[in-house]
Amino acid sequence: MNPLSNYAFLDESSKREIRRATLKAISIPGYQVPFASREMPIARGWGTGGLQLTLSLVGKGDRVKVIDQGADESVNAVNIKKLVSSTTGVEVTEFTASASLIQSRHRIPEEPLQADQILILQVPIPEPLRLYERSEAATRKLHSEKEYSGAYLILFEQIMRYGRVSTGADHPVMVNDRYVMAPSPIPRFDNPKMDSSDALILLGAGREKKIYAVPPHTRVVSLDFKDHPFEIESVEGRCCRLCGATGVYFDELQDNETGETFYQCNDTAHCLSLMNAEDGV
Amino acid sequence: MSDARAPGEDWVLRTNKLSKQFGDRCDLCRSVDPSVLERNFCPKCGTVYALRSVSFDLYRGEVLGIVGESGSGKSTILNCLYYDLEPTSGEVFVRDFEEGQTNIFSVSGQRRRHIRNHVLGKVYQNPVHGLRMRFSSLANIAEKLIAAGNRTVGDMEDRARNLLEHVNIPTFRMKEAPANFSGGMQQRVQIAKALSNNPPVLLLDEVTTGLDLSVQAKVLDLIKQIRRDFEISMLLVSHDLAVVRMLADRTIVMLNGTIVERGLTDQIMEDPQHAYTQELVYSLL
Known part of the structure; x- marks a missing residue:
C-alpha cells in the first residue's frame, strides 16, 4: 500500500460526495x-465513473474483482485492480463468488450475484434518449414527464432498417416502471439479470458525470414492441471449447490457419471455475 | 342536421384574448392606450408586443387564413397554439380536449403532450423543425403514433405507408431519411406526419413558401384533397394572398400584433375595408 496516497486515492470529502449521490441514485431507481x-x-x-464508485465504497474488509469485456486479465482490468490494491491494501480476486465489490465493463458475471455483493458498471453514455435528442436540458424534461417515445422510436427505426432490433448492447430498460435507463453496454443477454437482482447494481459515468442505480429486487423490463418482443442473443448449438459450457455468453474466435470458427466463454472466471470443478480442484 | 349546437357554437378551436410580448414592459407601455406603441413595440423600453389580445374561432371543417406582413404575429399565433411558445396571457379552448371547457395553457406538461399528439398537427415552414431529418420517413410518422401510445410495429408501419402513399412519396424511398429528400418531398412528409393521428385541427405555417411553383401547386392540391377526405379544420398562415384566396373560407388580416380585419376571403379580396388590407390586396401582382 502506498503510504503517500489517501486511502482509496480520493480524499474523504470527495468520497462522501460520491456516496451521497449514490444514496440518492439508490432511492430513485x-x-x-x-x-x-x-x-x-x-x-x-476508460472507466473513471466505475472506478470512483469502487473507490468511494471500498472498505478494509472488501474483496474487489474487476472485469473488462468479461475478462479478469485484460489491461484495463489489471490496471484498475492495481490502483485499488495499492491505495487501499484490500485483496483482489477473480472468483465472482468471493468478491464483495465487482467493477465491470460490458458484462454481468454468469454466476448469479448474491445479496451481499455490489455490481458496479462503467457507463460511457448514460442517456438512453441521446440519439433522439441532443440537448441535456430537453432530455431531463422528457424524463421528468416520463415521455419515452424517443426510446421506442430509436428501436422502431432499427426495425425499419434491419428488420429487427439491432441493439448489440445497451438495450434500454424501464426501471421500476418509472425511468428508462441505459444499462451500460452490456449485451442484451445480460439485461434479464438486472431484473429483481439480489445484488445492488450501481452505474457510473465519469465523463458524463452521472451516477444511477438499480436497487436489489427492482423490476427491470427491456423495452420492446408487441409484435417484436425483446429477445436475448441466441447461443443455441454453441459450447465453450475449453470448459464445454452451454447457455452462456460466448466470444467468437477464428483460427487464422484453418479458418475454423469456435466459441469460448466470455466470462473467463466462470470458465476457469468450471474447468477447476472438472479437475476436482 | 344532427348537430344540435346553435349556429356559431360549432367551433373546434376558440382563441380568447391571446397576448404575447417579449420584454419586461415599462410604465409607459403598461398603460391601456395602445397608441403609445410605435408599430408593435414600446419606444421607451423596447418591449415587443407580438400579439395583442387576439380572439377568433375556428369552425369545424373550415380553413381559416391568416395574412399579414412579416412580424405581424401570424406565426406567433401558431407557435402559441402548438406550445412552441408560452403566451403571456389569454386562453385557448379546443373542442376535442375536455369538451372545450379547459384552457389548454392551464394544464401540465404531460397533458400538453397529449393535446399535441392527439388534437393538433402542425406543418412548419422549415421541415427541419417538424421532422427528424436523420430518421427514416416511416419512423418520422411513427413518432407521433408511438407518442400516442401505439406499441405495435406492424400497425404503425401500415399507417405510415398509407399516409406516405397519400402524399405521393414513392414506396422505395419510404425507408430513407428526409435529409435526402427535396424540399417539396420533405414538406409532403411533414404533412403526412401531421396527419398521422387524425387530428381535428391542422396548423399550417407558410407551407408553400420557398417551394417552386409546380411543387407549390402539388402541395396546395394535397391540402385541398386532405380537407375533402378528412374534414379537418385548418389554420393557414401565409403572406401569399394567392394561396389564401385558393384555400381559405374566411380570412383574418393581422397588423402589428392585432387583427385589423376579418371576414369571408372573397369579401376581403374584393372589398377590403382597412387601409392596410387595401394596400395588401392592391399590391397583389
Missing part, C-alpha cells in the same frame, strides 16, 4: 444523479 466527477489517473472513457 434508474434516475441519473449528477455528481462532481473527479480527475482520475486513468483517462475519461
Whole structure:
C-alpha cells in the first residue's frame, strides 16, 4: 500500500460526495444523479465513473474483482485492480463468488450475484434518449414527464432498417416502471439479470458525470414492441471449447490457419471455475 | 342536421384574448392606450408586443387564413397554439380536449403532450423543425403514433405507408431519411406526419413558401384533397394572398400584433375595408 496516497486515492470529502449521490441514485431507481466527477489517473472513457464508485465504497474488509469485456486479465482490468490494491491494501480476486465489490465493463458475471455483493458498471453514455435528442436540458424534461417515445422510436427505426432490433448492447430498460435507463453496454443477454437482482447494481459515468442505480429486487423490463418482443442473443448449438459450457455468453474466435470458427466463454472466471470443478480442484 | 349546437357554437378551436410580448414592459407601455406603441413595440423600453389580445374561432371543417406582413404575429399565433411558445396571457379552448371547457395553457406538461399528439398537427415552414431529418420517413410518422401510445410495429408501419402513399412519396424511398429528400418531398412528409393521428385541427405555417411553383401547386392540391377526405379544420398562415384566396373560407388580416380585419376571403379580396388590407390586396401582382 502506498503510504503517500489517501486511502482509496480520493480524499474523504470527495468520497462522501460520491456516496451521497449514490444514496440518492439508490432511492430513485434508474434516475441519473449528477455528481462532481473527479480527475482520475486513468483517462475519461476508460472507466473513471466505475472506478470512483469502487473507490468511494471500498472498505478494509472488501474483496474487489474487476472485469473488462468479461475478462479478469485484460489491461484495463489489471490496471484498475492495481490502483485499488495499492491505495487501499484490500485483496483482489477473480472468483465472482468471493468478491464483495465487482467493477465491470460490458458484462454481468454468469454466476448469479448474491445479496451481499455490489455490481458496479462503467457507463460511457448514460442517456438512453441521446440519439433522439441532443440537448441535456430537453432530455431531463422528457424524463421528468416520463415521455419515452424517443426510446421506442430509436428501436422502431432499427426495425425499419434491419428488420429487427439491432441493439448489440445497451438495450434500454424501464426501471421500476418509472425511468428508462441505459444499462451500460452490456449485451442484451445480460439485461434479464438486472431484473429483481439480489445484488445492488450501481452505474457510473465519469465523463458524463452521472451516477444511477438499480436497487436489489427492482423490476427491470427491456423495452420492446408487441409484435417484436425483446429477445436475448441466441447461443443455441454453441459450447465453450475449453470448459464445454452451454447457455452462456460466448466470444467468437477464428483460427487464422484453418479458418475454423469456435466459441469460448466470455466470462473467463466462470470458465476457469468450471474447468477447476472438472479437475476436482 | 344532427348537430344540435346553435349556429356559431360549432367551433373546434376558440382563441380568447391571446397576448404575447417579449420584454419586461415599462410604465409607459403598461398603460391601456395602445397608441403609445410605435408599430408593435414600446419606444421607451423596447418591449415587443407580438400579439395583442387576439380572439377568433375556428369552425369545424373550415380553413381559416391568416395574412399579414412579416412580424405581424401570424406565426406567433401558431407557435402559441402548438406550445412552441408560452403566451403571456389569454386562453385557448379546443373542442376535442375536455369538451372545450379547459384552457389548454392551464394544464401540465404531460397533458400538453397529449393535446399535441392527439388534437393538433402542425406543418412548419422549415421541415427541419417538424421532422427528424436523420430518421427514416416511416419512423418520422411513427413518432407521433408511438407518442400516442401505439406499441405495435406492424400497425404503425401500415399507417405510415398509407399516409406516405397519400402524399405521393414513392414506396422505395419510404425507408430513407428526409435529409435526402427535396424540399417539396420533405414538406409532403411533414404533412403526412401531421396527419398521422387524425387530428381535428391542422396548423399550417407558410407551407408553400420557398417551394417552386409546380411543387407549390402539388402541395396546395394535397391540402385541398386532405380537407375533402378528412374534414379537418385548418389554420393557414401565409403572406401569399394567392394561396389564401385558393384555400381559405374566411380570412383574418393581422397588423402589428392585432387583427385589423376579418371576414369571408372573397369579401376581403374584393372589398377590403382597412387601409392596410387595401394596400395588401392592391399590391397583389
